Amino acid sequence: xxxxxxxxxxxxxxxxxxxxxxxxxxxxxxxxxxxxxxxxxxxxxxxxxxxxxxxxxxxxxxxxxxxxxxxxxxxxxxxxxxxxxxxxxxxxxxxxxxxxxxxxxxxxxxxxxxxxxxxxxxxxxxxxxxxxxxxxxxxxxxxxxxxxxxxxxxxxxxxxxxxxxxxxxxxxxxxxxxxxxxxxxxxxxxxxxxxxxxxxxxxxxxxxxxxxxxxxxxxxxxxxxxxxxxxxxxxxxxxxxxxxxxxxxxxxxxxxxxxxxxxxxxxxxxxxxxxxxxxxxxxxxxxxxxxxxxxxxxxxxxxxxxxxxxxxxxxxxxxxxxxxxxxxxxxxxxxxxxxxxxxxxxxxxxxxxxxxxxxxxxxxxxxxxxxx
Amino acid sequence: xxxxxxxxxxxxxxxxxxxxxxxxxxxxxxxxxxxxxxxxxxxxxxxxxxxxxxxxxxxxxxxxxxxxxxxxxxxxxxxxxxxxxxxxxxxxxxxxxxxxxxxxxxxxxxxxxxxxxxxxxxxxxxxxxxxxxxxxxxxxxxxxxxxxxxxxxxxxxxxxxxxxxxxxxxxxxxxxxxxxxxxxxxxxxxxxxxxxxxxxxxxxxxxxxxxxxxxxxxxxxxxxxxxxxxxxxxxxxxxxxxxxxxxxxxxxxxxxxxxxxxxxxxxxxxxxxxxxxxxxxxxxxxxxxxxxxxxxxxxxxxxxxxxxxxxxxxxxxxxxxxxxxxxxxxx
Numbered sequence: 001x002x003x004x005x006x007x008x009x010x011x012x013x014x015x016x017x018x019x020x021x022x023x024x025x026x027x028x029x030x031x032x033x034x035x036x037x038x039x040x041x042x043x044x045x046x047x048x049x050x051x052x053x054x055x056x057x058x059x060x061x062x063x064x065x066x067x068x069x070x071x072x073x074x075x076x077x078x079x080x081x082x083x084x085x086x087x088x089x090x091x092x093x094x095x096x097x098x099x100x101x102x103x104x105x106x107x108x109x110x111x112x113x114x115x116x117x118x119x120x121x122x123x124x125x126x127x128x129x130x131x132x133x134x135x136x137x138x139x140x141x142x143x144x145x146x147x148x149x150x151x152x153x154x155x156x157x158x159x160x161x162x163x164x165x166x167x168x169x170x171x172x173x174x175x176x177x178x179x180x181x182x183x184x185x186x187x188x189x190x191x192x193x194x195x196x197x198x199x200x201x202x203x204x205x206x207x208x209x210x211x212x213x214x215x216x217x218x219x220x221x222x223x224x225x226x227x228x229x230x231x232x233x234x235x236x237x238x239x240x241x242x243x244x245x246x247x248x249x250x251x252x253x254x255x256x257x258x259x260x261x262x263x264x265x266x267x268x269x270x271x272x273x274x275x276x277x278x279x280x281x282x283x284x285x286x287x288x289x290x291x292x293x294x295x296x297x298x299x300x301x302x303x304x305x306x307x308x309x310x311x312x313x314x315x316x317x318x319x320x321x322x323x324x325x326x327x328x329x330x331x332x333x334x335x336x337x338x339x340x341x342x343x344x345x346x347x348x349x350x351x352x353x354x355x356x357x358x359x360x361x362x363x364x365x366x367x368x369x370x371x372x
Numbered sequence: 373x374x375x376x377x378x379x380x381x382x383x384x385x386x387x388x389x390x391x392x393x394x395x396x397x398x399x400x401x402x403x404x405x406x407x408x409x410x411x412x413x414x415x416x417x418x419x420x421x422x423x424x425x426x427x428x429x430x431x432x433x434x435x436x437x438x439x440x441x442x443x444x445x446x447x448x449x450x451x452x453x454x455x456x457x458x459x460x461x462x463x464x465x466x467x468x469x470x471x472x473x474x475x476x477x478x479x480x481x482x483x484x485x486x487x488x489x490x491x492x493x494x495x496x497x498x499x500x501x502x503x504x505x506x507x508x509x510x511x512x513x514x515x516x517x518x519x520x521x522x523x524x525x526x527x528x529x530x531x532x533x534x535x536x537x538x539x540x541x542x543x544x545x546x547x548x549x550x551x552x553x554x555x556x557x558x559x560x561x562x563x564x565x566x567x568x569x570x571x572x573x574x575x576x577x578x579x580x581x582x583x584x585x586x587x588x589x590x591x592x593x594x595x596x597x598x599x600x601x602x603x604x605x606x607x608x609x610x611x612x613x614x615x616x617x618x619x620x621x622x623x624x625x626x627x628x629x630x631x632x633x634x635x636x637x638x639x640x641x642x643x644x645x646x647x648x649x650x651x652x653x654x655x656x657x658x659x660x661x662x663x664x665x666x667x668x669x670x671x672x673x674x675x676x677x678x679x680x681x682x683x684x685x686x687x688x689x690x691x692x693x694x695x696x697x698x699x700x701x702x703x
Contacts, residue, residue, distance in 0.1 A: 058601070058604055101607045105604070105606060110606065111602070118598035121599040121603075121620075121621065122599075122695070122696070122697060123620045123621050124620075136607060136608060168697070170697045
């Protein structure tokens with residue numbers, strides 16, 4: 001395969017709070033190639049949004065990117081090196097804050113946020129906001145930017161864009177506002193668009209329409225996407241490859257088909273099982289037991305062991321890094337679970353964890369009780 | 373509805389409010405124990421003298437007749453005759469109102485010009501030294517009475533340092549011939565500003581402190597808005613974000629506070645005018661009350677009420693101009 005558009009290596013973002021260090025993103029690696037839609041999936045609190053704001057270096061204090069490397073089209077968005085005294089410092093080729101703002105944000109990488117109600121500024125017209133960003137990121141004159149904005153509003157399916165251009169966000173419905181935000185992202189003609197749960201706040205019919213539209217426009221403009229979601233059905237609908245996140249780590253990576261039909265990690269399995277299906281009643285729903293532990297003090301060993309139905313003693317001790325489990329010649333399929341032979345840490349000989357993690361809601365909460 | 377029609381509509385709505393003010397003030401003023409004529413003529417006046425005065429000011433007629441006469445007078449711009457000054461009330465008000473308005477406007481100008489940058493800076497540098505300083509200053513400002521500030525300013529800057537005059541006010545549009553030591557218009561304006569400085573600070577400090585506090589908290593909120601994050605993600609420079617994206621949204625509560633501040637400032641003006649011996653509306657109303665000058669009490673109260681109503685209308689109109697979500701009540 002060709003050089004990836006974006007590559008993220010061992011990215012770590014932490015929040016330094018009074019209660020301790022929150023390891024929101026804890027060493028994730030993934031890449032995005034030209035023209036593909038890569039999914040980033042996980043429960044609330046898995047670190048998906050922190051990961052995406054790290055890509056644009058927009059993490060706000062007390063958060064900070066503490067390690068890893070982000071490369072975009074050969075340029076270093078983030079990278080550290082050790083100096084003579086062993087202290088970490090930004091590498092010389094790392095873009096400055098000013099370069100990030102001028103040359104990357106909006107221009108090369110655009111973002112669509114989850115909440116279309118809050119993302120648009122209530123006191124400016126929709127057209128004005130669109131025009132401002134286009135002007136800024138494509139070096140167009142005000143007049144050209146306005147024409148471009150109206151064209152793009154038409155492109156994302158907003159009727160009568162000339163009139164709607166001068167209206168305010170509160171005059172738009174939720175779905176229409178999300179279309180505006182998509183228009184905003186596409187109009188800046190970036191190579192990569194980060195879509196941070198863009199359809200979560202919308203109802204399912206509108207969600208369907210918007211996913212359709214994005215697929216069409218994605219083909220037309222050949223833009224790459226990182227699609228952040230917690231909804232497996234959206235993943236199935238739109239993504240080419242998927243990264244599943246749990247507690248700050250990517251625990252499984254596969255093409256969308258492999259992920260659904262050859263699921264490796266028990267967490268991914270659990271996510272898929274917890275999806276409501278039309279042929280099942282609510283009682284047959286199979287939610288994941290327990291709650292996700294705090295990222296402030298993640299469990300030792302495999303982070304999912306406290307909720308994992310397959311967990312054994314060894315899972316408490318060994319912290320697995322994702323390994324490629326795909327057969328020869330097949331697309332990469334990485335997963336971080338020691339039950340696969342590729343890890344060879346004695347899973348088969350290990351005893352199941354006492355008090356069975358799948359035994360109930362409390363299991364996830366009392367994880368420290370069994371440690372000895 | 374357009375903004376203009378909305379403004380006119382709000383002005384029309386103010387008419388019943390003003391009628392209410394006139395009515396309440398009229399009956400309240402007439403309920404005050406004592407008799408203005410007695411105050412005027414001393415303890416043992418001649419009966420004919422009393423009757424002549426009563427007839428002259430219409431005090432011999434029944435109260436409801438006087439009320440209706442007064443109301444129709446107000447409608448035609450006649451606010452009656454001041455018993456104490458023996459001049460038309462309107463004339464007295466037109467003489468004093470500009471003084472108070474000048475004082476209030478300069479106090480608000482001072483408050484807004486200092487408070488908004490201070491509040492924005494405070495929000496931008498939240499929990500840094502600049503923020504702490506600005507918060508302490510505004511806390512002291514809100515909790516210090518304006519007359520006390522006035523007295524301290526007089527003691528320090530007028531009495532000890534002698535930088536500013538301690539009393540009186542010169543209107544910038546006064547005739548140079550009437551102003552001592554001023555030959556030209558420019559000289560008059562300079563002297564006017566010189567006189568205005570201490571009263572302006574004395575009256576404006578409370579407003580400044582209040583506006584700073586609201587500006588800060590409002591900017592803090594708005595800087596955390598998702599639209600600010602979006603603007604950052606699209607490479608908008610931080611200065612533009614503060615100046616434009618966050619600022620405009622943040623001004624809505626600030627405008628409300630400024631509008632409401634107009635009424636407290638009127639009260640403050642009474643005290644400030646007393647401390648600095650300025651012949652404005654505040655001292656006029658005190659003279660009116662002390663002398664039971666019915667017509668003057670009503671006239672000045674009406675003007676205060678009017679200024680307040682106008683303040684509220686300006687607030688509402690500015691609000692609907694700045695916030696497109698505010699409708700003009702027709703949908």
